Amino acid sequence: xxxxxxxxxxxxxxxxxxxxxxxxxxxxxxxxxxxxxxxxxxxxxxxxxxxxxxxxxxxxxxxxxxxxxxxxxxxxxxxxxxxxxxxxxxxxxxxxxxxxxxxxxxxxxxxxxxxxxxxxxxxxxxxxxxxxxxxxxxxxxxxxxxxxxxxxxxxxxxxxxxxxxxxxxxxxxxxxxxxxxxxxxxxxxxxxxxxxxxxxxxxxxxxxxxxxxxxxxxxxxxxx
Amino acid sequence: xxxxxxxxxxxxxxxxxxxxxxxxxxxxxxxxxxxxxxxxxxxxxxxxxxxxxxxxxxxxxxxxxxxxxxxxxxxxxxxxxxxxxxxxxxxxxxxxxxxxxxxxxxxxxxxxxxxxxxxxxxxxxxxxxxxxxxxxxxxxxxxxxxxxxxxxxxxxxxxxxxxxxxxxxxxxxxxxxxxxxxxxxxxxxxx
Numbered sequence: 530x531x532x533x534x535x536x537x538x539x540x541x542x543x544x545x546x547x548x549x550x551x552x553x554x555x556x557x558x559x560x561x562x563x564x565x566x567x568x569x570x571x572x573x574x575x576x577x578x579x580x581x582x583x584x585x586x587x588x589x590x591x592x593x594x595x596x597x598x599x600x601x602x603x604x605x606x607x608x609x610x611x612x613x614x615x616x617x618x619x620x621x622x623x624x625x626x627x628x629x630x631x632x633x634x635x636x637x638x639x640x641x642x643x644x645x646x647x648x649x650x651x652x653x654x655x656x657x658x659x660x661x662x663x664x665x666x667x668x669x670x671x672x673x674x675x676x677x678x679x680x681x682x683x684x685x686x687x688x689x690x691x692x693x694x695x696x697x698x699x700x701x702x703x704x705x706x707x708x709x710x711x712x713x714x715x716x717x718x719x720x721x722x723x724x725x726x727x728x729x730x731x732x733x734x735x736x737x738x739x740x741x742x743x744x745x746x747x748x749x750x751x752x753x
Numbered sequence: 754x755x756x757x758x759x760x761x762x763x764x765x766x767x768x769x770x771x772x773x774x775x776x777x778x779x780x781x782x783x784x785x786x787x788x789x790x791x792x793x794x795x796x797x798x799x800x801x802x803x804x805x806x807x808x809x810x811x812x813x814x815x816x817x818x819x820x821x822x823x824x825x826x827x828x829x830x831x832x833x834x835x836x837x838x839x840x841x842x843x844x845x846x847x848x849x850x851x852x853x854x855x856x857x858x859x860x861x862x863x864x865x866x867x868x869x870x871x872x873x874x875x876x877x878x879x880x881x882x883x884x885x886x887x888x889x890x891x892x893x894x895x896x897x898x899x900x901x902x903x904x905x906x907x908x909x910x911x912x913x914x915x916x917x918x919x920x921x922x923x924x925x926x927x928x929x930x931x932x933x934x935x936x937x938x939x940x941x942x943x944x
Contacts, residue, residue, distance in 0.1 A: 590787035602794035609939025670943035719932040723803035723813030731799040740790040
Protein backbone atom coordinates (compact mmCIF):
# COMPACT_ATOMS: atom_id res chain seq x y z
CA UNK A 530 0.00 0.00 0.00
CA UNK A 531 2.74 2.40 1.05
CA UNK A 532 4.79 1.41 -1.90
CA UNK A 533 1.76 1.78 -4.04
CA UNK A 534 1.17 5.41 -2.86
CA UNK A 535 4.82 6.58 -3.02
CA UNK A 536 4.68 8.03 -6.57
CA UNK A 537 1.55 9.95 -5.67
CA UNK A 538 3.25 11.58 -2.66
CA UNK A 539 6.25 12.52 -4.82
CA UNK A 540 3.98 14.22 -7.31
CA UNK A 541 2.29 16.18 -4.49
CA UNK A 542 5.67 17.34 -3.18
CA UNK A 543 6.61 18.53 -6.65
CA UNK A 544 3.41 20.52 -6.91
CA UNK A 545 3.97 22.13 -3.50
CA UNK A 546 7.56 22.94 -4.40
CA UNK A 547 6.41 24.57 -7.59
CA UNK A 548 4.07 26.95 -5.82
CA UNK A 549 6.49 27.80 -3.03
CA UNK A 550 8.09 30.76 -4.87
CA UNK A 551 4.65 32.09 -5.65
CA UNK A 552 3.64 31.90 -2.06
CA UNK A 553 6.87 33.55 -0.94
CA UNK A 554 6.36 36.39 -3.44
CA UNK A 555 2.76 36.86 -2.36
CA UNK A 556 3.69 37.01 1.29
CA UNK A 557 6.51 39.42 0.54
CA UNK A 558 4.23 41.69 -1.48
CA UNK A 559 1.63 41.57 1.28
CA UNK A 560 4.28 42.61 3.80
CA UNK A 561 5.46 45.48 1.58
CA UNK A 562 1.95 46.75 1.04
CA UNK A 563 0.80 45.96 4.55
CA UNK A 564 3.52 47.83 6.31
CA UNK A 565 2.59 50.94 4.34
CA UNK A 566 -0.96 50.91 5.57
CA UNK A 567 -0.65 48.92 8.70
CA UNK A 568 -1.88 50.20 11.98
CA UNK A 569 0.66 50.07 14.75
CA UNK A 570 -0.02 51.07 18.22
CA UNK A 571 2.08 54.14 18.73
CA UNK A 572 2.01 57.82 19.57
CA UNK A 573 1.32 60.15 16.66
CA UNK A 574 2.21 63.80 16.26
CA UNK A 575 1.31 66.02 13.34
CA UNK A 576 2.43 69.45 12.30
CA UNK A 577 0.27 71.54 9.99
CA UNK A 578 1.84 74.27 7.92
CA UNK A 579 0.22 77.10 6.02
CA UNK A 580 -1.70 75.80 3.03
CA UNK A 581 0.48 76.05 -0.05
CA UNK A 582 -1.03 77.32 -3.23
CA UNK A 583 -0.01 75.59 -6.42
CA UNK A 584 -0.92 76.93 -9.81
CA UNK A 585 0.19 75.65 -13.16
CA UNK A 586 1.51 77.87 -15.89
CA UNK A 587 -0.12 78.45 -19.24
CA UNK A 588 1.35 78.28 -22.71
CA UNK A 589 -0.54 80.27 -25.28
CA UNK A 590 0.35 81.34 -28.77
CA UNK A 591 -1.90 83.96 -30.26
CA UNK A 592 -1.87 85.46 -33.72
CA UNK A 593 -3.06 88.92 -34.59
CA UNK A 594 -3.18 90.44 -38.02
CA UNK A 595 -1.14 93.54 -38.60
CA UNK A 596 -2.90 94.90 -41.63
CA UNK A 597 -5.02 92.30 -43.33
CA UNK A 598 -2.90 89.38 -42.18
CA UNK A 599 -4.15 86.08 -43.53
CA UNK A 600 -7.75 87.25 -43.74
CA UNK A 601 -7.31 88.37 -47.32
CA UNK A 602 -6.45 85.90 -50.04
CA UNK A 603 -3.68 86.40 -52.54
CA UNK A 604 -5.22 86.91 -55.95
CA UNK A 605 -3.96 87.44 -59.45
CA UNK A 606 -0.36 86.81 -58.52
CA UNK A 607 1.98 86.86 -61.49
CA UNK A 608 5.47 85.40 -61.69
CA UNK A 609 7.88 87.68 -59.89
CA UNK A 610 5.17 89.17 -57.67
CA UNK A 611 5.72 89.34 -53.95
CA UNK A 612 2.81 89.63 -51.56
CA UNK A 613 3.64 90.57 -48.00
CA UNK A 614 1.30 89.92 -45.10
CA UNK A 615 2.00 90.93 -41.53
CA UNK A 616 1.12 89.09 -38.35
CA UNK A 617 2.06 89.42 -34.71
CA UNK A 618 2.65 86.18 -32.86
CA UNK A 619 2.49 86.51 -29.10
CA UNK A 620 3.60 84.06 -26.47
CA UNK A 621 0.69 85.20 -24.33
CA UNK A 622 0.74 82.56 -21.65
CA UNK A 623 2.59 82.71 -18.36
CA UNK A 624 5.27 80.22 -19.31
CA UNK A 625 8.35 80.93 -21.28
CA UNK A 626 8.44 78.99 -24.51
CA UNK A 627 10.97 77.86 -27.03
CA UNK A 628 11.22 76.61 -30.59
CA UNK A 629 8.84 78.73 -32.60
CA UNK A 630 8.01 76.89 -35.80
CA UNK A 631 5.87 77.28 -38.87
CA UNK A 632 4.23 74.65 -40.98
CA UNK A 633 2.27 75.21 -44.16
CA UNK A 634 -0.30 72.68 -45.21
CA UNK A 635 -0.98 73.43 -48.86
CA UNK A 636 -3.85 72.06 -50.86
CA UNK A 637 -4.89 72.78 -54.41
CA UNK A 638 -2.90 73.15 -57.57
CA UNK A 639 0.34 71.21 -57.53
CA UNK A 640 1.95 73.80 -59.79
CA UNK A 641 1.75 76.36 -57.01
CA UNK A 642 2.85 73.92 -54.33
CA UNK A 643 5.63 71.76 -55.78
CA UNK A 644 8.49 72.87 -57.96
CA UNK A 645 8.66 71.54 -61.48
CA UNK A 646 11.26 69.29 -62.99
CA UNK A 647 14.21 70.51 -65.00
CA UNK A 648 14.61 72.82 -66.77
CA UNK A 649 11.84 74.85 -65.11
CA UNK A 650 12.47 73.81 -61.54
CA UNK A 651 11.70 77.04 -59.75
CA UNK A 652 7.97 77.30 -60.21
CA UNK A 653 6.05 76.91 -56.95
CA UNK A 654 5.12 79.57 -54.44
CA UNK A 655 7.85 80.43 -51.98
CA UNK A 656 7.46 81.67 -48.45
CA UNK A 657 9.95 83.89 -46.68
CA UNK A 658 9.42 85.09 -43.12
CA UNK A 659 11.20 88.13 -41.76
CA UNK A 660 11.07 89.31 -38.19
CA UNK A 661 11.18 92.93 -37.07
CA UNK A 662 12.25 93.97 -33.61
CA UNK A 663 9.47 96.55 -33.63
CA UNK A 664 6.24 96.86 -35.54
CA UNK A 665 6.01 96.52 -39.30
CA UNK A 666 4.18 99.22 -41.15
CA UNK A 667 1.86 96.95 -43.14
CA UNK A 668 1.11 99.35 -45.96
CA UNK A 669 4.71 100.25 -46.68
CA UNK A 670 6.55 97.15 -45.53
CA UNK A 671 8.91 99.25 -43.47
CA UNK A 672 10.36 97.96 -40.22
CA UNK A 673 11.43 100.76 -37.97
CA UNK A 674 13.68 98.43 -36.02
CA UNK A 675 16.00 95.67 -37.11
CA UNK A 676 14.95 92.91 -39.45
CA UNK A 677 16.14 89.36 -39.56
CA UNK A 678 15.12 86.62 -41.93
CA UNK A 679 13.85 83.78 -39.79
CA UNK A 680 12.81 81.61 -42.71
CA UNK A 681 14.67 81.81 -45.99
CA UNK A 682 12.66 81.47 -49.18
CA UNK A 683 11.23 77.96 -49.11
CA UNK A 684 8.88 76.29 -51.59
CA UNK A 685 5.50 75.64 -50.05
CA UNK A 686 6.00 71.89 -50.41
CA UNK A 687 9.11 72.20 -48.24
CA UNK A 688 7.01 73.46 -45.35
CA UNK A 689 4.78 70.42 -45.02
CA UNK A 690 6.73 69.67 -41.87
CA UNK A 691 7.46 72.26 -39.22
CA UNK A 692 10.37 74.57 -39.94
CA UNK A 693 12.17 76.45 -37.23
CA UNK A 694 11.70 80.20 -36.96
CA UNK A 695 13.21 80.83 -33.54
CA UNK A 696 15.14 77.97 -32.03
CA UNK A 697 15.86 79.52 -28.65
CA UNK A 698 13.89 80.86 -25.74
CA UNK A 699 10.74 82.91 -26.16
CA UNK A 700 9.96 84.65 -22.87
CA UNK A 701 6.35 84.94 -21.81
CA UNK A 702 4.84 88.10 -23.21
CA UNK A 703 7.14 88.21 -26.21
CA UNK A 704 5.60 89.30 -29.49
CA UNK A 705 7.22 88.30 -32.77
CA UNK A 706 6.47 90.83 -35.49
CA UNK A 707 6.53 88.85 -38.69
CA UNK A 708 6.36 89.66 -42.35
CA UNK A 709 5.13 86.61 -44.25
CA UNK A 710 6.23 87.04 -47.82
CA UNK A 711 4.76 84.89 -50.58
CA UNK A 712 6.42 84.98 -53.97
CA UNK A 713 5.64 83.30 -57.25
CA UNK A 714 9.08 82.83 -58.85
CA UNK A 715 9.76 84.54 -62.11
CA UNK A 716 9.03 82.20 -64.98
CA UNK A 717 7.98 82.73 -68.52
CA UNK A 718 5.07 81.30 -70.40
CA UNK A 719 3.57 82.21 -73.72
CA UNK A 720 -0.12 81.88 -74.37
CA UNK A 721 -1.13 81.46 -78.00
CA UNK A 722 -4.65 82.49 -78.99
CA UNK A 723 -5.75 82.15 -75.38
CA UNK A 724 -4.59 78.55 -75.16
CA UNK A 725 -2.66 78.08 -71.91
CA UNK A 726 0.47 75.88 -71.98
CA UNK A 727 0.07 72.30 -70.77
CA UNK A 728 1.96 72.69 -67.51
CA UNK A 729 0.84 76.23 -66.90
CA UNK A 730 1.30 78.22 -63.76
CA UNK A 731 -1.55 80.48 -64.83
CA UNK A 732 -4.97 80.49 -63.25
CA UNK A 733 -4.00 78.07 -60.49
CA UNK A 734 -5.37 78.08 -56.95
CA UNK A 735 -4.08 76.80 -53.65
CA UNK A 736 -4.92 77.22 -50.00
CA UNK A 737 -2.01 77.77 -47.64
CA UNK A 738 -2.79 76.75 -44.08
CA UNK A 739 -0.21 78.29 -41.77
CA UNK A 740 0.35 76.67 -38.40
CA UNK A 741 2.67 78.35 -35.95
CA UNK A 742 3.80 76.40 -32.92
CA UNK A 743 5.94 76.67 -29.83
CA UNK A 744 6.74 74.35 -26.95
CA UNK A 745 7.15 75.09 -23.28
CA UNK A 746 10.54 75.96 -21.90
CA UNK A 747 12.60 73.13 -20.46
CA UNK A 748 11.08 71.97 -17.18
CA UNK A 749 12.96 73.06 -14.07
CA UNK A 750 13.68 71.90 -10.53
CA UNK A 751 13.42 74.73 -8.03
CA UNK A 752 14.81 74.67 -4.51
CA UNK A 753 13.73 77.47 -2.22
CA UNK B 754 13.40 21.29 -14.59
CA UNK B 755 9.80 20.25 -15.01
CA UNK B 756 7.19 22.59 -16.49
CA UNK B 757 5.56 23.44 -13.15
CA UNK B 758 8.54 25.19 -11.48
CA UNK B 759 9.21 27.03 -14.77
CA UNK B 760 5.63 28.29 -14.74
CA UNK B 761 6.00 29.35 -11.15
CA UNK B 762 9.15 31.26 -11.94
CA UNK B 763 7.39 33.03 -14.80
CA UNK B 764 4.49 34.04 -12.56
CA UNK B 765 6.92 35.31 -9.94
CA UNK B 766 8.76 37.35 -12.52
CA UNK B 767 5.51 38.84 -13.77
CA UNK B 768 4.40 39.74 -10.25
CA UNK B 769 7.77 41.30 -9.52
CA UNK B 770 7.58 43.27 -12.72
CA UNK B 771 4.11 44.56 -11.94
CA UNK B 772 5.22 45.56 -8.45
CA UNK B 773 8.25 47.38 -9.82
CA UNK B 774 6.11 49.13 -12.38
CA UNK B 775 3.63 50.23 -9.77
CA UNK B 776 6.19 51.49 -7.28
CA UNK B 777 9.04 52.78 -9.33
CA UNK B 778 7.80 54.26 -12.61
CA UNK B 779 10.10 57.00 -13.89
CA UNK B 780 8.29 60.24 -14.83
CA UNK B 781 7.56 60.55 -18.56
CA UNK B 782 9.31 63.30 -20.43
CA UNK B 783 6.50 65.45 -21.86
CA UNK B 784 6.04 69.08 -22.72
CA UNK B 785 3.06 71.11 -23.70
CA UNK B 786 3.00 73.00 -26.93
CA UNK B 787 0.81 75.74 -28.30
CA UNK B 788 -0.31 76.22 -31.87
CA UNK B 789 -2.25 78.71 -33.88
CA UNK B 790 -3.40 78.19 -37.45
CA UNK B 791 -4.86 80.33 -40.19
CA UNK B 792 -5.39 79.78 -43.88
CA UNK B 793 -4.95 82.01 -46.87
CA UNK B 794 -5.94 81.18 -50.44
CA UNK B 795 -3.62 82.06 -53.29
CA UNK B 796 -4.46 82.33 -56.95
CA UNK B 797 -2.19 82.97 -59.90
CA UNK B 798 -2.86 85.33 -62.75
CA UNK B 799 -3.42 84.59 -66.44
CA UNK B 800 -2.21 86.39 -69.52
CA UNK B 801 -3.80 85.66 -72.83
CA UNK B 802 -5.45 87.28 -75.82
CA UNK B 803 -7.78 85.79 -78.36
CA UNK B 804 -8.55 87.11 -81.86
CA UNK B 805 -12.11 86.80 -83.11
CA UNK B 806 -14.99 88.44 -84.96
CA UNK B 807 -16.25 91.80 -83.75
CA UNK B 808 -18.69 91.38 -80.87
CA UNK B 809 -18.30 87.60 -80.65
CA UNK B 810 -17.42 85.70 -77.50
CA UNK B 811 -13.74 84.86 -77.69
CA UNK B 812 -12.99 81.19 -78.25
CA UNK B 813 -9.67 80.21 -76.75
CA UNK B 814 -7.27 78.11 -78.75
CA UNK B 815 -8.35 79.19 -82.20
CA UNK B 816 -6.71 81.67 -84.58
CA UNK B 817 -8.91 84.08 -86.45
CA UNK B 818 -9.34 83.15 -90.09
CA UNK B 819 -10.30 85.87 -92.53
CA UNK B 820 -11.80 84.77 -95.81
CA UNK B 821 -11.13 86.87 -98.86
CA UNK B 822 -13.19 86.83 -101.97
CA UNK B 823 -11.64 89.62 -103.92
CA UNK B 824 -13.30 91.01 -106.98
CA UNK B 825 -10.68 93.49 -107.97
CA UNK B 826 -11.47 96.11 -105.35
CA UNK B 827 -9.84 96.79 -102.01
CA UNK B 828 -12.06 95.73 -99.15
CA UNK B 829 -11.43 95.75 -95.43
CA UNK B 830 -12.48 93.28 -92.78
CA UNK B 831 -12.64 93.97 -89.09
CA UNK B 832 -12.01 91.84 -86.07
CA UNK B 833 -10.94 92.26 -82.47
CA UNK B 834 -8.41 90.89 -80.06
CA UNK B 835 -9.77 90.36 -76.58
CA UNK B 836 -7.66 90.22 -73.44
CA UNK B 837 -9.02 87.05 -71.87
CA UNK B 838 -6.45 86.99 -69.08
CA UNK B 839 -6.53 88.58 -65.66
CA UNK B 840 -3.56 90.88 -66.22
CA UNK B 841 -3.45 94.07 -68.19
CA UNK B 842 -1.40 93.62 -71.34
CA UNK B 843 1.28 96.00 -72.48
CA UNK B 844 1.72 94.22 -75.80
CA UNK B 845 0.99 91.19 -77.90
CA UNK B 846 2.77 89.34 -80.66
CA UNK B 847 0.90 89.04 -83.96
CA UNK B 848 1.36 86.87 -86.95
CA UNK B 849 -0.66 86.94 -90.14
CA UNK B 850 -0.22 84.25 -92.75
CA UNK B 851 -1.89 84.06 -96.13
CA UNK B 852 -2.92 80.86 -97.74
CA UNK B 853 -2.32 80.32 -101.41
CA UNK B 854 -5.08 81.57 -103.66
CA UNK B 855 -7.24 78.83 -105.05
CA UNK B 856 -5.57 79.23 -108.43
CA UNK B 857 -2.21 78.59 -106.78
CA UNK B 858 -0.92 82.13 -107.09
CA UNK B 859 0.36 84.24 -104.22
CA UNK B 860 -2.43 86.47 -102.91
CA UNK B 861 -1.90 90.14 -102.10
CA UNK B 862 -0.28 91.09 -98.83
CA UNK B 863 -2.59 91.88 -95.96
CA UNK B 864 -1.92 94.54 -93.37
CA UNK B 865 -3.41 94.57 -89.87
CA UNK B 866 -4.10 98.00 -88.43
CA UNK B 867 -5.16 98.67 -84.86
CA UNK B 868 -7.39 101.55 -83.86
CA UNK B 869 -5.85 102.74 -80.62
CA UNK B 870 -8.17 104.51 -78.21
CA UNK B 871 -11.30 103.85 -80.24
CA UNK B 872 -12.89 101.20 -82.41
CA UNK B 873 -13.06 100.94 -86.15
CA UNK B 874 -16.23 102.21 -87.73
CA UNK B 875 -16.94 99.20 -89.90
CA UNK B 876 -19.34 101.14 -92.12
CA UNK B 877 -17.22 104.16 -92.80
CA UNK B 878 -13.87 102.48 -92.36
CA UNK B 879 -12.73 105.22 -90.01
CA UNK B 880 -10.95 105.26 -86.67
CA UNK B 881 -11.53 108.05 -84.17
CA UNK B 882 -8.33 107.13 -82.41
CA UNK B 883 -4.85 106.45 -83.71
CA UNK B 884 -4.22 103.92 -86.45
CA UNK B 885 -1.17 101.76 -85.93
CA UNK B 886 0.10 99.16 -88.37
CA UNK B 887 0.54 96.00 -86.33
CA UNK B 888 1.77 93.44 -88.82
CA UNK B 889 1.58 92.47 -92.46
CA UNK B 890 1.58 89.09 -94.05
CA UNK B 891 4.90 89.95 -95.63
CA UNK B 892 6.45 89.98 -92.16
CA UNK B 893 7.15 87.31 -89.61
CA UNK B 894 5.58 87.61 -86.18
CA UNK B 895 5.70 91.15 -84.82
CA UNK B 896 5.54 92.18 -81.18
CA UNK B 897 3.35 95.22 -80.75
CA UNK B 898 3.16 97.49 -77.76
CA UNK B 899 -0.57 97.99 -77.87
CA UNK B 900 -2.07 97.94 -74.42
CA UNK B 901 -5.25 96.04 -73.67
CA UNK B 902 -6.74 96.11 -70.22
CA UNK B 903 -7.91 92.86 -68.66
CA UNK B 904 -11.28 92.09 -70.16
CA UNK B 905 -10.85 94.77 -72.80
CA UNK B 906 -10.33 94.43 -76.52
CA UNK B 907 -8.41 95.98 -79.37
CA UNK B 908 -10.15 96.86 -82.61
CA UNK B 909 -8.32 95.78 -85.78
CA UNK B 910 -8.75 96.10 -89.50
CA UNK B 911 -7.35 93.70 -92.07
CA UNK B 912 -6.89 95.09 -95.52
CA UNK B 913 -5.01 94.12 -98.68
CA UNK B 914 -1.99 96.39 -99.04
CA UNK B 915 -0.89 95.25 -102.47
CA UNK B 916 -2.99 95.00 -105.57
CA UNK B 917 -4.74 91.70 -106.08
CA UNK B 918 -3.42 90.47 -109.40
CA UNK B 919 -5.41 87.31 -109.26
CA UNK B 920 -8.69 87.81 -107.48
CA UNK B 921 -9.12 84.28 -106.26
CA UNK B 922 -10.34 83.21 -102.81
CA UNK B 923 -7.74 82.79 -100.12
CA UNK B 924 -7.51 83.19 -96.35
CA UNK B 925 -5.44 85.10 -93.84
CA UNK B 926 -4.86 83.42 -90.51
CA UNK B 927 -4.20 85.75 -87.59
CA UNK B 928 -2.64 84.45 -84.40
CA UNK B 929 -1.94 86.37 -81.22
CA UNK B 930 0.42 85.27 -78.54
CA UNK B 931 1.19 86.84 -75.18
CA UNK B 932 4.23 86.24 -73.07
CA UNK B 933 4.68 87.24 -69.45
CA UNK B 934 6.96 90.07 -70.52
CA UNK B 935 3.98 91.64 -72.28
CA UNK B 936 2.13 92.14 -69.01
CA UNK B 937 2.68 94.51 -66.14
CA UNK B 938 5.96 94.27 -64.30
CA UNK B 939 6.14 92.22 -61.13
CA UNK B 940 4.85 93.98 -58.05
CA UNK B 941 5.49 93.96 -54.34
CA UNK B 942 2.30 94.29 -52.35
CA UNK B 943 2.16 95.19 -48.67
CA UNK B 944 -1.20 94.96 -46.98
